[in-house]
Amino acid sequence: MYQEPHGADAAIAPPDRRARERRPFRQQRRPEERVRILGETVDLMRPEEVLLHVERCIEAGRRSIIANHNLHSLYLLPRTPGMRRLYDMADVVELDSTPLIHFTRILGLHSRPFHRCTYLDWRDQFWSMANRKGWRVLYVGGADGVATTAAERLSARYPGAVIKGLSGYFDATPGSLGNTAILAAVREFQPNVLFVGMGMPRQELWIADNIEALPHAVILPVGAAFDYEAGVQKAAPRWMGRLGVEWLFRLFSDPKRLFARYCVEPWFLIGPALGDVRDAMRRRKKPH
Template identity: 65%
Template sequence: MLDTAAPSILEQARERRAAKRRPFRRARRTAERIRLMGEAMDLVRPEEVMHHVEAAVSERRRFLVANHNLHSLYLLDRTPGLRAFYDKADLIEVDSTPLIAFSRLTGVNGKGFHRCTYLDWRPHFWSVANRLGWRVFYLGGAPGVADEAARRLKAQYPGAEIRCRNGYFDAKPGSAENAVLLDQITAFDPHILFVGMGMPRQELWIVENLKALPTCAIFSVGAAFDYEAGVQKAAPRWMGRLGLEWLFRLTADPRRLFARYCVEPWFLIPRALSDLRAAGK
C-alpha cells in the first residue's frame, strides 16, 4: 500500500529547488540592505520587489513591505510604535529620490532606479496578480473610492480577485469594528494585503494587528487606490525619477502638504550630518 503521507517525487523536487534558492535570496537581501539617515533601507529595483513578493506568495510566507521617505524619517522620532513596524519589515523600499541622491554623498551607490513605490511597480504587480489569480485585499480610502478603484482594476486585470474596505472604522485594537474587519480579511485569505490609510496610521494598524492577519504579503501603500479611482492625480513618472514628484503634489494640495515638504526636512539635518561625518565628508 502506498504511503499517502509521504511527499511525491514532484513535491520533493520542488522542495530541493526551493532549498537551493533560499541561501541565494538571503545573500541578496544582505547585499541590498543599507543604512541611511541612521535607518535600515533596501536598494532594490521595482522588479526586484516583485521578485521577492512573488517568491513569498508562492511559498505562503508572510512578507511585510515598508517604505522610507523624508516624511517617515521625520515621524519615526515622534510616533510611538512606528519603529516596531520597520523592525518587523522584510523589505524597506526607498520611496524618495532625494534620499537616493543623498546616499551617493555617503558613498552608497544608490541609483535612480532604486526609488520604489506603488506607482513604480504597479503595472508589473497587476500583470502578475492577473496571471496568477491573486486575491488582493485593499484597506483604506474614503467610502466608495476603493470600490471604484477595484472596478477599474478588475476591468483591466480580470484574473485578479479584489476585495475592499474603506478606512473609516474604529481601528483601536480590540474594538468591535476592528475585530469584524480582521475576520473579513481572514475569510478572504488574500495573497496580498494593501493598507492605504496614510502614514503613520497604516503602519501602526499593521504592526498592531500583524499576529491576527493571515499569511500573505502586506504593503503600506498610502493613496494607491485614490490614484486608481481617479480621486487623486498621480505625478508623471518622469517627475518621480527627477525627484520632483513632491513639487507636483505640493502644487495640487499645498495646505495639507506644505509642512511635510517645506518644514519637516529641516528636522532631518542632524541625521544627514551624522551620515556625512561617518562617511568622512
C-alpha cells in the same frame, strides 16, 4: 563568518542571525544592498526585485511585510510611539524618495536612480503578474466607496486577479467593533497580497497592532494607492518621480495638507544628515 566592513561599506547594516533565519529572501541579497541612512535601514532594490520577493512569498505561503522609507517616515519615526515595530518586522524596506537616493550617492553607497521604489513605480508590473497568476488582492484604506471603485476599475482591466477594497474609515483601536469587523473581513477574503492605505503613521501602526490576526499574505503599507486607481487623486507623471520633483506636483495639488510635510519636516533631518556626511568623510580618510 561576518567581518566588520570597511570604507563605504561601513554604512551597510550588519547581518542579524535571527533575522536571516526569519527572512530567507534577504539572505540572498548582497550586503551592499542593505544600507543605513539617517539612522535607519533601507534596501536598495529595483521594482522587479520587489515583485520577485512578492512572488516567492506567495508561492511559499509565508507572511511578509514590505515597508518603505521617505523623508516623511524618517521624520515621523522618532516622534510616533509604536511606529518602529513595523520596520522591525519588515522583510524589505523600499527607498521611496529620489532625494534620498541622491543623498546615498553622496555618502558613497551603492545606490542608483532605479533604486527608487514605491507602488507607482511597480503598479503596472504588479497588476500584470496578479492577473496572470490569479492572485487575491485586498486593499484596506481610503474614504467610503473609494477602495470599491478602484477595485472595480482594476478588476475590469485585470480580470484574472481577484480584487476587493474595504473602506479605511473605521475605528482602528485594537479590540473595537470596527477593527474586529475589518479583521474578520480580511481573514474571510484570504488575500495573497494585502495593501493597507491609511496614510502614515496610521497604516504602519495598524499593521503592527494586528499582525498576528492577519493572514499569511504579503502586506504593504501603500498610502493613497487606490485613491489613484479610483481617480480621486491624480498621480504625478513618472518623469517627475525620476527627477525627484514629484513632491512639487503633490504640494501644488494639496498645499494645505502637504505644506508642513514638504517644507517644514525635512529641516528636522539636517542634523542626522550632517552626521551621515561626517561619518562618510571619516571612512574615506581611513586606509583600506
